[in-house]
Amino acid sequence: MPKLLVAVLLAAATAAVVRHGGHHQTSNLAFDRLWIDHVPRGERDPIEIFVANDAEAVGEFVTTTRWAGKFEGFRFEAEGDELRAVFPQTGARERMTIRAKACDQRGFDYCLVIEGSGHGTQRYYSQKDWVIERSADVDARVKAILAP
Numbered sequence: 001m002p003k004l005l006v007a008v009l010l011a012a013a014t015a016a017v018v019r020h021g022g023h024h025q026t027s028n029l030a031f032d033r034l035w036i037d038h039v040p041r042g043e044r045d046p047i048e049i050f051v052a053n054d055a056e057a058v059g060e061f062v063t064t065t066r067w068a069g070k071f072e073g074f075r076f077e078a079e080g081d082e083l084r085a086v087f088p089q090t091g092a093r094e095r096m097t098i099r100a101k102a103c104d105q106r107g108f109d110y111c112l113v114i115e116g117s118g119h120g121t122q123r124y125y126s127q128k129d130w131v132i133e134r135s136a137d138v139d140a141r142v143k144a145i146l147a148p
Contacts, residue, residue, distance in 0.1 A: 028081070028098070029102075030099075031053065032132050033130055033132060034051060035051070035124035036050075036126070037121045038125070039106075039107075040145065040146060043065060043146070044067065046063055047145070049142075050120055057078070058074070059076060059085070060072065061120040063120075065146070066146040073089070081099055095116055098113070103125075106125055112124040112125070
């Protein structure tokens with residue numbers, strides 16, 4: 001797995017473990033969960049990953065295969081289904097609508113639709129056990145997803 005992807009996902013997972021007071025906590029299912037657009041059909045098939053940590057108000061859009069990847073992180077404020085993101089690297093700002101719900105599509109348990117973003121894709125999927133709690137969990141899940 002690309003070292004960059006591992007570092008990105010470990011950072012997101014580590015942030016999920018650290019729960020500081022004072023940040024707005026939401027019950028939105030989109031947060032603190034690993035989301036992908038599809039199960040890769042091979043080791044060079046790129047997938048889109050979305051992660052947003054509510055406690056730290058940071059997230060990332062990742063495009064990766066087993067061998068290469070890129071990411072862009074963002075800071076955000078969330079209110080209901082609205083997520084206002086700032087991408088520090090470029091200074092770009094986006095106002096997104098994120099809606100997550102239980103579903104039974106493509107063998108996944110949850111579906112996420114993101115509207116208003118120029119990053120990633122609009123539809124993502126997740127499993128019940130893809131909650132971000134520890135960095136080792138995220139690393140193992142991503143490795144399993146990207147394995148041939």
